[in-house]
Amino acid sequence: xxxxxxxxxxxxxxxxxxxxxxxxxxxxxxxxxxxxxxxxxxxxxxxxxxxxxxxxxxxxxxxxxxxxxxxxxxxxxxxxxxxxxxxxxxxxxxxxxxxxxxxxxxxxxxxxxxxxxxxxxxxxxxxxxxxxxxxxxxxxxxxxxxxxxxxxxxxxxxxxxxxxxxxxxxxxxxxxxxxxxxxxxxxxxxxxxxxxxxxxxxxxxxxxxxxxxxxxxxxxxxxxxxxxxxxxxxxxxxxxxxxxxxxxxxxxxxxxxxxxxxxxxxxxxxxxxxxxxxxxxxxxxxxxxxxxxxxxxxxxxxxxxxxxxxxxxxxxxxxxxxxxxxxxxxxxxxxxxxxxxxxxxxxxxxxxxxxxxxxxxxxxxxxxxxxxxxxxxxxxxxxxxxxxxxxxxxxxxxxxxxxxxxxxxxxxxxxxxxxxxxxxxxxxxxxxxxxxxxxxxxxxxxxxxxxxxxxxxxxxxxxxxxxxxxxxxxxxxxxxxxxxxxxxxxxxxxxxxxxxxxxxxxxxxxxxxxxxxxxxxxxx
Amino acid sequence: xxxxxxxxxxxxxxxxxxxxxxxxxxxxxxxxxxxxxxxxxxxxxxxxxxxxxxxxxxxxxxxxxxxxxxxxxxxxxxxxxxxxxxxxxxxxxxxxxxxxxxxxxxxxxxxxxxxxxxxxxxxxxxxxxxxxxxxxxxxxxxxxxxxxxxxxxxxxxxxxxxxxxxxxxxxxxxxxxxxxxxxxxxxxxxxxxxxxxxxxxxxxxxxxxxxxxxxxxxxxxxxxxxxxxxxxxxxxxxxxxxxxxxxxxxxxxxxxxxxxxxxxxxxxxxxxxxxxxxxxxxxxxxxxxxxxxxxxxxxxxxxxxxxxxxxxxxxxxxxxxxxxxxxxxxxxxxxxxxxxxxxxxxxxxxxxxxxxxxxxxxxxxxxxxxx
Numbered sequence: 001x002x003x004x005x006x007x008x009x010x011x012x013x014x015x016x017x018x019x020x021x022x023x024x025x026x027x028x029x030x031x032x033x034x035x036x037x038x039x040x041x042x043x044x045x046x047x048x049x050x051x052x053x054x055x056x057x058x059x060x061x062x063x064x065x066x067x068x069x070x071x072x073x074x075x076x077x078x079x080x081x082x083x084x085x086x087x088x089x090x091x092x093x094x095x096x097x098x099x100x101x102x103x104x105x106x107x108x109x110x111x112x113x114x115x116x117x118x119x120x121x122x123x124x125x126x127x128x129x130x131x132x133x134x135x136x137x138x139x140x141x142x143x144x145x146x147x148x149x150x151x152x153x154x155x156x157x158x159x160x161x162x163x164x165x166x167x168x169x170x171x172x173x174x175x176x177x178x179x180x181x182x183x184x185x186x187x188x189x190x191x192x193x194x195x196x197x198x199x200x201x202x203x204x205x206x207x208x209x210x211x212x213x214x215x216x217x218x219x220x221x222x223x224x225x226x227x228x229x230x231x232x233x234x235x236x237x238x239x240x241x242x243x244x245x246x247x248x249x250x251x252x253x254x255x256x257x258x259x260x261x262x263x264x265x266x267x268x269x270x271x272x273x274x275x276x277x278x279x280x281x282x283x284x285x286x287x288x289x290x291x292x293x294x295x296x297x298x299x300x301x302x303x304x305x306x307x308x309x310x311x312x313x314x315x316x317x318x319x320x321x322x323x324x325x326x327x328x329x330x331x332x333x334x335x336x337x338x339x340x341x342x343x344x345x346x347x348x349x350x351x352x353x354x355x356x357x358x359x360x361x362x363x364x365x366x367x368x369x370x371x372x373x374x375x376x377x378x379x380x381x382x383x384x385x386x387x388x389x390x391x392x393x394x395x396x397x398x399x400x401x402x403x404x405x406x407x408x409x410x411x412x413x414x415x416x417x418x419x420x421x422x423x424x425x426x427x428x429x430x431x432x433x434x435x436x437x438x439x440x441x442x443x444x445x446x447x448x449x450x451x452x453x454x455x456x457x458x459x460x461x462x463x464x465x466x467x468x469x470x471x472x473x474x475x476x477x478x479x480x481x482x483x484x485x486x487x488x489x490x491x492x493x494x495x496x497x498x499x500x501x502x503x504x505x506x507x508x509x510x511x512x513x514x515x516x517x518x519x520x521x522x523x524x
Numbered sequence: 525x526x527x528x529x530x531x532x533x534x535x536x537x538x539x540x541x542x543x544x545x546x547x548x549x550x551x552x553x554x555x556x557x558x559x560x561x562x563x564x565x566x567x568x569x570x571x572x573x574x575x576x577x578x579x580x581x582x583x584x585x586x587x588x589x590x591x592x593x594x595x596x597x598x599x600x601x602x603x604x605x606x607x608x609x610x611x612x613x614x615x616x617x618x619x620x621x622x623x624x625x626x627x628x629x630x631x632x633x634x635x636x637x638x639x640x641x642x643x644x645x646x647x648x649x650x651x652x653x654x655x656x657x658x659x660x661x662x663x664x665x666x667x668x669x670x671x672x673x674x675x676x677x678x679x680x681x682x683x684x685x686x687x688x689x690x691x692x693x694x695x696x697x698x699x700x701x702x703x704x705x706x707x708x709x710x711x712x713x714x715x716x717x718x719x720x721x722x723x724x725x726x727x728x729x730x731x732x733x734x735x736x737x738x739x740x741x742x743x744x745x746x747x748x749x750x751x752x753x754x755x756x757x758x759x760x761x762x763x764x765x766x767x768x769x770x771x772x773x774x775x776x777x778x779x780x781x782x783x784x785x786x787x788x789x790x791x792x793x794x795x796x797x798x799x800x801x802x803x804x805x806x807x808x809x810x811x812x813x814x815x816x817x818x819x820x821x822x823x824x825x826x827x828x829x830x831x832x833x834x835x836x837x838x839x840x841x842x843x844x845x846x847x848x849x850x851x852x853x854x855x856x857x858x859x860x861x862x863x864x865x866x867x868x869x870x871x872x873x874x875x876x877x878x879x880x881x882x883x884x885x886x887x888x889x890x891x892x893x894x895x
Contacts, residue, residue, distance in 0.1 A: 175672050231671045240872035247869040260548030476687035482680025
């Protein structure tokens with residue numbers, strides 16, 4: 001029964017998504033939905049014969065697929081008209097829905113059936129399947145002309161940022177509200193070192209490491225003064241740093257550094273005794289435009305693959321997609337190794353109880369500084385990639401709301417859990433970058449073609465059309481995410497067992513409930 | 525004995541001159557160009573007094589908002605991040621009331637006074653209820669959760685209210701003066717006090733007849749008087765009344781207060797009501813004084829007031845007032861002599877320095893360092 005219910009939920013959500021995107025989207029949504037549904041349901045089964053599991057999930061897979069295709073066909077035949085678009089060509093509809101249907105059923109049963117294999121094989125098989133999907137995605141996207149890849153890349157940038165922040169917030173338990181500062185430092189390092197702004201054009205493959213190192217250095221330097229602080233005071237100080245850094249980048253447009261002794265002190269003394277002076281004033285920099293202020297640094301050099309001399313183009317997102325996937329894989333590898341290392345265990349000990357950890361011989365100073373520096377490193381990677389991908393950086397990108405969006409990613413996904421953060425980043429950023437704009441287009445065309453003509457009062461008409469723009473409610477959605485998650489599920493969608501236990505420490509411990517979940521979380 | 529004292533002095537002197545040297549060297553980067561500032565003060569010393577007046581008036585508004593932070597922190601040890609945005613709602617509420625009642629177009633002094641008082645009352649009520657609602661929705665169930673959970677929830681609330689402000693500023697049908705440029709731009713809060721005093725035949729500038737190049741307006745006086753009245757009232761309320769005593773007891777030890785029969789939930793709600801009401805009053809005052817309404821103004825005001833609360837010693841009502849005036853002066857001098865673009869960074873730097881070197885603040889009682 002529970003399985004059927006999941007099937008219905010997924011089917012309706014997927015079907016409603018086709019309302020927004022239309023066309024071939026039913027195919028891609030169907031396959032992705034199948035993967036999600038299969039992985040979600042797999043955990044509910046005992047390890048037994050794969051075929052039996054496949055048969056057991058088949059009804060819910062079929063339910064989801066039927067709902068998806070039904071809603072998609074409804075969209076094509078009725079909704080398209082209401083929003084003033086022509087229904088898609090018959091071939092598109094037939095093949096798109098057919099593949100979507102089969103994809104849902106196939107991926108759901110396949111991923112659920114993997115549960116029947118021994119644990120090692122199950123993981124390998126799932127990895128291979130996911131890898132194949134990740135590799136295939138941009139090409140399918142190109143074939144179906146959905147143009148999602150460019151937006152998915154933004155989501156993946158925030159996945160890296162979330163992974164970095166997860167080290168600070170999730171592992172070491174230090175709430176950092178100014179994390180976007182390190183993102184900005186990484187991006188501006190890249191911008192300054194590979195743009196006409198200062199006439200320096202360094203290779204991207206070198207700059208990305210310099211950016212990461214620079215971010216780590218600043219993570220260390222800004223982390224050092226916050227060491228004596230705890231809890232919300234730490235959060236506020238990091239927020240302060242997070243605000244000061246963009247202000248600096250915004251305003252370092254007229255930098256003058258003069259040696260004060262020769263410029264003011266000596267001449268001042270001489271003038272005091274009534275003599276005239278024309279001393280040479282030692283000037284280091286005068287009226288130097290370091291960061292180009294509000295208008296931003298652009299263009300920024302793109303990466304070039306050596307030997308074959310292929311330069312990345314902004315018109316073709318596929319190479320960028322694979323580059324960021326590689327950076328994520330590298331980051332996940334490093335972070336997993338870090339988490340299981342002595343340092344990682346020290347972070348968690350500090351998070352649980354700093355005094356006790358210090359008593360056990362952990363040095364809180366170096367451990368916390370390492371967390372700040374390591375966390376910042378990954379945002380340095382993300383910043384460098386971002387700067388090169390956009391080919392321009394503007395200070396407004398890195399303000400407080402960016403820090404909070406990254407925090408949303410970590411909190412929605414699950415504090416302290418790598419898989420959770422990846423899911424959180426994908427959900428939040430695809431919602432922000434794909435879903436909201438599509439919803440905006442959908443609503444505005446629905447309004448102009450169906451709703452507005454039936455409203456006679458021009459004032460109401462104008463008020464409705466002005467306010468029916470979901471993009472204006474972005475902050476509301478982020479805010480709601482934080483408030484609702486904190487109230488309902490503070491451990492996130494895919495929780496880390498320890499964090500979960502800690503967050504629910506004041507409730508009576510649900511012992512039976514805890515065991516299967518914690519097994520699942522350990523894999524992350 | 526004398527020798528060590530001399531050495532000590534020498535060392536202090538060395539440190540001081542090193543700091544001075546560094547400030548002279550890299551200060552100009554952030555606008556802290558001391559020779560230039562000295563020159564401009566020498567050229568126009570009266571300007572110093574002018575910035576002082578502006579600083580005190582803005583400081584009065586900051587102090588009132590800071591009271592809300594400090595009271596809430598004193599009682600439930602939570603940085604009510606949404607408080608600055610409640611103040612923003614106060615600005616928008618009063619502007620909307622003034623617009624709906626037709627006060628904005630009116631030239632009749634009686635009608636303006638009535639409109640202003642109505643706006644004040646409605647802004648206070650709306651903000652008080654809003655603040656208490658925020659507590660019920662977002663903080664109440666997290667009272668026993670780990671410390672960071674309510675803070676994150678508060679940040680979420682702040683985002684939600686900022687978005688409400690953004691949408692509010694786009695409703696031209698409600699307040700025609702918002703215009704059709706969308707909600708993101710800064711809106712004008714009409715100078716109703718100026719209109720009022722002109723229509724009554726008074727000169728707004730009290731020093732106009734003295735011949736000095738200074739402006740001390742009735743607005744300045746009014747803001748300061750209203751602020752001081754509110755602060756005194758709050759101080760007396762907390763010190764003298766039964767509810768005030770219950771608040772102080774709850775701040776000291778929540779469990780013990782509960783055992784002695786104090787209704788904790790009501791005390792906390794009352795604290796949020798009072799804090800929100802003060803923010804609403806501050807909203808009308810700031811709108812009338814600075815003549816802007818902007819959906820994002822709560823963020824900056826909130827951080828300045830939070831800094832003020834921390835500077836005075838968080839949890840300490842007198843401290844919040846002192847801190848408010850000091851931060852107002854700092855911001856005003858920074859606007860005047862450095863550059864307005866550095867003011868935010870300077871206030872933040874102050875906050876960081878206080879938290880690092882004197883987390884108890886100037887008059888602090890609470891440490892606020894419990895994890």
